[in-house]
Amino acid sequence: MTTTEQTESPERLARPLVRLAKMLGVGTSYMGMSHDYHEIDDDVLVAILAALGVDASTPEAIESAIESILAEQRSHIVDPTVLHVVGEPSEVEVRAPIMDVPVATLTLENGAPYDGELKIVADPDAKAHSVNGEFIGTSMLVLPDDIPVGYHTLHVTAGDKAEDATLISAPSHIDMIPELEDGSLWGWMAQVYSIRSERSWGVGDFEDLRYMLTEAKRDTDADFILINPVHAGEPVSPLTPSPYLPVSRRFVNFTYISPESIPEYYSLSDEAKAEIKQLHDSVEPLDHDAELIDRDAMWQAKMRALWMIFQAGMPDDRKAVFDQYKLDCGGELEAYATWCLCYDKWGAPTTDPDNWENKYTKDSPEIQAIREQFPDTLEFYRWLEWIATEQLAGAQAASRQSGMKIGLIADMAVGVHPQGADVWWYPERFANGATVGAPPDMFNQQGQNWSQPPLNPVELKKTGYKVYRDMVHGMFNTAGAVRIDHILGLFRLWWIPEGKTPVDGCYVYYDHDVMLGILAIEASRVNGVVVGEDLGVVPPYVTKALGDRGIFGCAVEWFEQMDGVFTPPQHWRKYALATVDNHDMPPAAGYLEYEHVKIRERLGLLEGDGSAFRQSAELEHQAMLQMLCDEGFLDPAMLEDEAANENEIVAALHRALKAAPSKLKAVAFVDAVGEKRTQNQPGTNNEYPNWRIPLANGNGEPVMLEELFKQPGIKELSAIMNA
Incomplete structure (x- = not known):
């Protein structure tokens, strides 16, 4: 209403x-x-x-x-999750029978006892409440300012009752890395899967990413590459194209593994290597397909090669590292590996009540039986995850060794697949009967349903936010920065009831202070950076909360406008990652040619005949060119023939980007090579080949990784950013 x-x-x-x-x-x-x-x-x-x-x-x-x-x-002595800000004293409510005196102790994250004093003082304004016939009073536990950073355990006793709580002690903000304190850094944006090399298996992989990072530093002096999410996916084909619909955000997508980069590959026999080469050669033509990424063909060949390498075994020193990895990951790895095993042997999860995912839970005897029946396959999926994590971390290490100040900026998706590993193994973590999306807006007039079950905020509090802590920790283990897609989701998410349209939803709010505190802990531990995608409707309190904690926002040149007038880049936000466009828009050349209008018209995503949207796009186009000319980024003479001078207009968009005071600036590879096709059209699934567009130039020819940094556009735009 x-x-x-x-x-x-x-x-x-x-x-x-x-x-x-x-x-x-x-x-x-x-x-x-x-x-x-x-x-x-x-x-x-x-x-x-x-x-x-x-x-x-x-x-x-x-x-x-x-x-x-x-x-x-009122029945709990203390809330299950308590937030503390390092350097500031704080108070926590303690509830206990009025005749009992509560006592608190603290065990630090490293297992040592906290040796400071924990006082519990009376609350003069408290009122007693009757709970199950017993009067419960409240007092205040004073947390001293010297409690160190970490995830600690608070023990509170009162009479014969005792409870533990997770005490999250976080820095007040994320310190700026030295290179950003008095300056700015720039880098590239890449969809890893779309950029293939001559040695790829039809899809870009982690070895390609390593090469891309080091060459970007050497040839363009860039200090980071922002990539698409590489969260875990399905174990067998068909693979979900969208990197924003993973089966688990805790782990890494092992389809990005480069088989030939695994140390054990080199100990294979000549016959085995020849067989792997044949598998590679069977999909090698895909590397030069400029029309569509074929993940399924790639994985069907690559998985067989990986199985051969896995079966060959490993030396004792490598096995020790693998064993430690399994120990560190614990039950979370067992959850994902077991789900992969079931998927492998019993087929894809479906909504059919007789499907294994609906019939069995993690505790079903059938699940234990299949684990015992196929121990090698189960170990294979553990091993794949270890190798993938190792190669991703190796790419980040190589970027820093090459001199990059940040290296990899990883992207965190909003949620997970409704039939994925996380939801099956841990259903209590998610709301049952709702999905996440977005209400209607000017870009998507019918709203959006992302088909992802939201995390249950009540369960998060009960468990000390462990699922979120583990995910953030894992991402910072393999990256120098993390971009959080739709960071408003840490504050509120648009929940859509099952069977309803995106119009009929509402916002559900989360404890953003705790979640931002976790980000501050993990980023500070590795001297990392956090970027929050805060586009769209952003309440003022969100902007302030992010700024207070040292979290960067996002500025997109085409979105920096008000009432049809573009804001000159000199007035953009300082603490932001600034770009010309993003993955939900056509590249710069495509946007200038109204590709965003053409797609919506073709797919029926506009209300009425779409004329109003086209007219607004034309007005926006003219307003942008006007701003570029007014601010001296574009020679007005170029507008006499826009089509002929399109490359110069794209360069002007980046000269404007360079002029922004934003601490971080990113240039998309697609803009530098002249690509015009969008990677993703929000509000669609298979109506458009989302996340399946290979990197190609303006003539529709594939751009191979070995040639990427030789492209004229790469040289021109990097020269602008380095000026």
Whole structure:
């Protein structure tokens, strides 16, 4: 329901359903992109609460849920997750029977006891509550400012009751790396799979990434490459094209492994190497296909080669490293490897009730039986993950050895596949009956459904945010920086109830202070950088929270406008990663030729006949060129024949980018080689070949990695950025 009011009325706020929703962080109203105010309908709120495991179907159920939540909170001595900011004293509420004196101790992350004093003081404003016939009072635990950075365990006892909580002690902000304190850095943006070398298996891999990083530094003096997400995917074909729909965000996509770069490859017999070469040669023609990336053909050949290398074994020193990796990953690796094994032997998960993923849980005897039946295959999937992580970390190490100041900027997807390993093994971590997406806006007038189950914020708090901590830690182990796609998801996510359209959703809020604190811990431990993709509707409190913690935002040249007038780059944000475009848009040359309009028209993604969108695109086009001319980045004479001077206009867009005060600036390889096709059209699946477009030039010819840095456009744009 849309209204002209800007806030909810006192009468609405007093409604039990609205009160219950707000207790669980479910938003009951929101402001749209055009500052239009919406109140969420009751049926949507009821469905979202059900996804959180709360029955709100009747007035009686609502009242019962409210009472149950309050009783649950009051029955615990301390909240399961506690946030502390290093260098600042803080207080934590402790709840205990009024006749008992609570006592607190702290075990640090390294297992040592904290030797400081933990005081518990009376709360003069506290009121006692009756819980199961016992009066519970509250007091305040004072956390000293010298508690070190880390994930610690807080122990609180009161009488015969004892509880532990995860104490997340985070820096107040992420320190700027020295090179950014008084200057800026620039780098490239790449879709790794799309950039093939003569030695690739039809799809770009981690060895190609290593080469790309070192050559980018040597030939263009770039200090980083921002890549697509490389989270874990399916073990066998067909493979999901979208890097933003992984089966697990904890692990790495092992289809990017380069078989010939595995140390054990070199100990193979000549016959085995010849067989692997035949497998490679069977897919080698794919490297020169400029139309479509064929991941499935690649993986069917490469997986056989990897199995041969795995079966050959490894020396004792390498085995010791592998064993330690398995020990460090623990149950998370077992979850992913077991899911891969089941997928391999029983087929892809489906929605069929008789499908293995729906019939069995991790505790089913059938799952234990298949693990015992195929121990080698299970070990193979553990090994693949180790090799993939090793090669990705090797690419990052090579980038730093070459002199890059950051190296790899990894990309964190918003969520995971609904039938993936994470959701199957750990269903309690996710909301059941809702997916994540985005409400309607000017770019997607029908809204978006990303088909990803959201993390359950209640479960996150109960478990000390361990799933999020492990994921962030893993990403910083193999990168110098992490870009977080849709960082607003750490604050709120647009949940869509099952069976509803994206229009009929609502925002669910998360504890962003805790999640930003985790980012600060992990980034600070490796002197890393965090970039948050904060495009679209960004509430002021989000911008402030990110800035206070030293997290960079994003600035896209085509989006830096207001009321049809483009903001000169000199006025862009200082603490941002600035780019001309992004992966959800056509490259610069394609955008100038209205490729974004043509795709939407062709696929029926526009309301009405689409004339309004085309007209707005034409006005935007002219306004951008006007800004470039007004600011001295483009000679107005170039506009007399835009088509003939397209390369010069693209260069002008990058001269404007260079002029921005933004600390980080990135240039897309697609812009430098003249590619016009977009990588991804939001709101589509197979209607458009999303994430399957190989790198090609403006003439439709494939650009091979060995030739990439020899391209005239690469030289021209890098000269602009280095000027």
